[in-house]
Amino acid sequence: MSPAILLLLAVGLGLAGWIAARSRAWAFRRDKDVGRLAALPVYHGWYVALWVIVPLAAFISLWLVASPYLVEQSVLMSPAASDLPAAGFQRDTLLREALAVASGTSPGVFNEAAKPLIEPFREALSRYNLIGILSTLIIGFLCGTWAFLRLKPDFTARTRVEKTVMAALLLASLVAILTTLGIVASLVFETFRFFGMVSPIDFLFGTQWGPDPMGNPQNPDPTRFGAVPLFWGTIFIGAIIAMIVAIPLGLMSAIYLTQYAAPRVRSWLKPALEILAGVPTVVYGYFAALTVAPFIRDLAAMIGISGASSESALAAGLVMGVMIIPFVSSMADDSIAAVPQAMRDGSLAMGATESETIKRVLIPAALPGIVAGIMLAISRAIGETMIVVMAASTAANLSANPLDRMTTVTVQIVKMLTGEGSFDHPATLSAFALGFVLFLVTLGLNFIALRVVKRFREAYD
Amino acid sequence: MVTKIHPNLEATNAKMNAQGVSVYYGDKKAIDDVSIEVPSKYVTSFIGPSGCGKSTFLRVLNRMNDTIPTARVEGDITLDGEDIYGSNMDVVQLRARVGMVFQKPNPFPKSIYDNIAYGPKIHGFAEGKEELDEVVERSLVRAGLWNEVKDRLTDSGTALSGGQQQRLCIARAIAVDPEVILMDEPCSALDPIATAKIEELIADLNDNYAIVIVTHSMQQAARVSQRTAFFHLGHIVEYGRTSDIFTNPLEQQTQDYITGRYG
Numbered sequence: 226m227s228p229a230i231l232l233l234l235a236v237g238l239g240l241a242g243w244i245a246a247r248s249r250a251w252a253f254r255r256d257k258d259v260g261r262l263a264a265l266p267v268y269h270g271w272y273v274a275l276w277v278i279v280p281l282a283a284f285i286s287l288w289l290v291a292s293p294y295l296v297e298q299s300v301l302m303s304p305a306a307s308d309l310p311a312a313g314f315q316r317d318t319l320l321r322e323a324l325a326v327a328s329g330t331s332p333g334v335f336n337e338a339a340k341p342l343i344e345p346f347r348e349a350l351s352r353y354n355l356i357g358i359l360s361t362l363i364i365g366f367l368c369g370t371w372a373f374l375r376l377k378p379d380f381t382a383r384t385r386v387e388k389t390v391m392a393a394l395l396l397a398s399l400v401a402i403l404t405t406l407g408i409v410a411s412l413v414f415e416t417f418r419f420f421g422m423v424s425p426i427d428f429l430f431g432t433q434w435g436p437d438p439m440g441n442p443q444n445p446d447p448t449r450f451g452a453v454p455l456f457w458g459t460i461f462i463g464a465i466i467a468m469i470v471a472i473p474l475g476l477m478s479a480i481y482l483t484q485y486a487a488p489r490v491r492s493w494l495k496p497a498l499e500i501l502a503g504v505p506t507v508v509y510g511y512f513a514a515l516t517v518a519p520f521i522r523d524l525a526a527m528i529g530i531s532g533a534s535s536e537s538a539l540a541a542g543l544v545m546g547v548m549i550i551p552f553v554s555s556m557a558d559d560s561i562a563a564v565p566q567a568m569r570d571g572s573l574a575m576g577a578t579e580s581e582t583i584k585r586v587l588i589p590a591a592l593p594g595i596v597a598g599i600m601l602a603i604s605r606a607i608g609e610t611m612i613v614v615m616a617a618s619t620a621a622n623l624s625a626n627p628l629d630r631m632t633t634v635t636v637q638i639v640k641m642l643t644g645e646g647s648f649d650h651p652a653t654l655s656a657f658a659l660g661f662v663l664f665l666v667t668l669g670l671n672f673i674a675l676r677v678v679k680r681f682r683e684a685y686d
Numbered sequence: 687m688v689t690k691i692h693p694n695l696e697a698t699n700a701k702m703n704a705q706g707v708s709v710y711y712g713d714k715k716a717i718d719d720v721s722i723e724v725p726s727k728y729v730t731s732f733i734g735p736s737g738c739g740k741s742t743f744l745r746v747l748n749r750m751n752d753t754i755p756t757a758r759v760e761g762d763i764t765l766d767g768e769d770i771y772g773s774n775m776d777v778v779q780l781r782a783r784v785g786m787v788f789q790k791p792n793p794f795p796k797s798i799y800d801n802i803a804y805g806p807k808i809h810g811f812a813e814g815k816e817e818l819d820e821v822v823e824r825s826l827v828r829a830g831l832w833n834e835v836k837d838r839l840t841d842s843g844t845a846l847s848g849g850q851q852q853r854l855c856i857a858r859a860i861a862v863d864p865e866v867i868l869m870d871e872p873c874s875a876l877d878p879i880a881t882a883k884i885e886e887l888i889a890d891l892n893d894n895y896a897i898v899i900v901t902h903s904m905q906q907a908a909r910v911s912q913r914t915a916f917f918h919l920g921h922i923v924e925y926g927r928t929s930d931i932f933t934n935p936l937e938q939q940t941q942d943y944i945t946g947r948y949g
């Protein structure tokens with residue numbers, strides 16, 4: 226069964242409806258007695274076309290789900306199916322093989338017992354194909370005719386089309402929201418499964434991380450599921466080291482760009498800075514692992530710190546900081562630029578210098594926006610994976626020494642999910658619990674950031 | 687074109703003196719050869735149709751035009767005989783001595799107290815909390831705002847009403863003890879009652895400062911000022927005592943403008 230054919234049919238019918246309705250509306254228009262039409266002819270066209278396409282789209286999606294089942298049922302009814310094994314894995318395999326041959330996706334059967342089923346499948350397929358096409362035609366025609374008959378000179382096709390457009394837009398935005406909800410739901414579900422095996426207390430407060438994916442899944446060792454080193458690594462790399470780099474540099478470039486840069490300089494410097502945000506993080510990862518990390522190691526060795534490894538939290542954090550400079554600077558730039566010129570003039574007219582004005586008036590006024598930018602940047606940083614994998618290792622380590630290897634939540638999620646453990650092993654499931662924690666933290670940060678920005682907007686309106 | 691100066695204008699003590707001032711925005715001339723004195727302890731009003739350069743000329747007097755990259759000034763302007771565009775003049779000091787109040791009230795998004803304390807702090811006029819408290823109170827009293835805000839000095843300045851905000855801006859300007867106060871249509875965004883309060887305030891301040899006010903209201907100019915300059919197309923057409931300008935204009939253009947027959 227080819228859905229493409231049905232879809233083409235639907236579009237064709239819609240087009241036909243569109244053309245017919247539009248020419249009918251034109252006919253109304255040429256008719257001198259009726260006066261002005263309530264809507265342009267093209268809206269009449271769209272009205273009918275939508276009445277054809279929307280019901281057909283609904284029917285086709287239903288049909289795509291239902292028809293395989295109907296085909297299978299009719300094959301099972303056929304005499305050839307009488308000596309099939311009872312419902313179960315074996316029967317399903319035979320049916321699937323026969324179907325594959327009948328619909329032409331497989332050259333022949335592997336299992337002799339499937340052979341007699343091929344012919345009934347062929348018949349059923351072509352029968353239901355025909356039924357599908359006929360139903361499409363009939364439904365499309367009926368709906369189209371019904372809509373067509375409603376057309377009158379004073380028919381408000383325009384507002385009706387508008388409503389449909391609105392519904393379509395609503396549907397589109399719901400897709401994103403529903404997807405998010407689905408993701409959260411599955412995350413929550415798996416997280417609860419994990420907490421059924423390892424207690425949340427051990428997970429949230431334990432200080433040893435080293436799940437054994439090969440261990441006995443029935444009896445996991447809870448002392449190996451302490452996520453504190455991961456939380457610490459995430460905060461240390463993403464929220465501390467990276468921010469020590471990104472906040473001052475981002476702020477200073479925003480101040481330079483908004484207050485000092487000549488328009489010509491600004492016009493190329495700002496995009497150049499924003500390009501930083503578009504560099505794939507794996508490229509930053511290379512840079513961190515191949516250039517920055519060895520450099521830090523050599524530097525540490527040179528000033529006499531022994532035992533510095535070639536993978537360090539510092540390297541990952543520094544590069545991550547550079548990566549998120551654009552996040553901080555563009556938010557700060559926007560919010561400083563949004564401070565009314567009158568504030569700046571007011572301060573300068575008091576005899577304040579440019580830098581006093583920036584420090585005492587512009588930054589305080591823009592602070593909410595700047596803080597929001599920083600929070601978004603942090604949530605971006607703690608979700609970052611690639612740089613840490615490449616530059617800070619996967620070894621969980623609870624340490625305050627930036628030269629140590631460290632790992633983060635996201636890195637461990639990847640490690641656990643791609644590890645050799647089976648899918649329902651606690652080590653694998655721990656990835657979901659980690660993801661859930663990360664999700665909550667990021668959500669919280671974004672939520673606060675949005676609230677802060679909103680308050681800030683209101684202040685000047 | 688030469689400025690007509692009313693003949694019976696008595697000599698005054700000039701605080702600021704502008705001679706042959708022209709201002710350009712890029713190639714466009716906004717002020718053309720303007721000469722005028724700003725006398726001490728007088729209120730001078732600038733009137734004239736929109737776009738004739740009143741704001742431009744006002745901003746030249748405390749070098750706020752420096753913040754506009756395309757603006758260029760020619761001619762001499764002195765404050766107490768000192769060239770304000772000279773190399774010895776510190777623009778930061780100049781603006782402390784020549785304060786400015788803008789058309790739209792622009793309090794900083796800080797507390798009322800911090801709005802007033804801002805100037806004294808950056809200029810180091812007040813040492814320590816007590817002195818600062820005193821300056822804040824004195825300025826608010828002078829601006830006639832003290833009784834209304836004394837119990838809520840920590841509230842944001844932006845939470846005040848428009849008229850109160852404008853008086854806060856005036857208080858902020860006088861907190862740094864200026865010698866000249868420039869006001870660019872300070873009442874154009876205010877209702878009549880708030881306007882009356884500001885006018886009263888200007889009359890009070892008159893004893894201590896040289897005040898220049900740009901206004902679109904003839905009545906306001908007549909009420910608050912003793913000197914009036916009529917601007918037109920970047921020139922000062924006529925300058926004299928306010929009463930003379932309004933009762934006995936020398937130029938037809940001035941006559942037309944003040945009687946409302948013009949822009």
Ligand SMILES: Nc1ncnc2c1ncn2[C@@H]1O[C@H](COP(=O)(O)OP(=O)(O)O)[C@@H](O)[C@H]1O
Pocket residue numbers: 711716735736737738739740741742743754756
């Ligand atoms: N920043 C500026 N850049 C260019 N031209 C300006 C600028 N400000 C004012 N002008 C021009 O200078 C002239 C005088 O403006 P302005 O001083 O604001 O007049 P007024 O305050 O009397 O209405 C106007 O033609 C105006 O367009």
Ligand SMILES: [Mg+2]
Pocket residue numbers: 740741742870
């Ligand atoms: Mg103006």
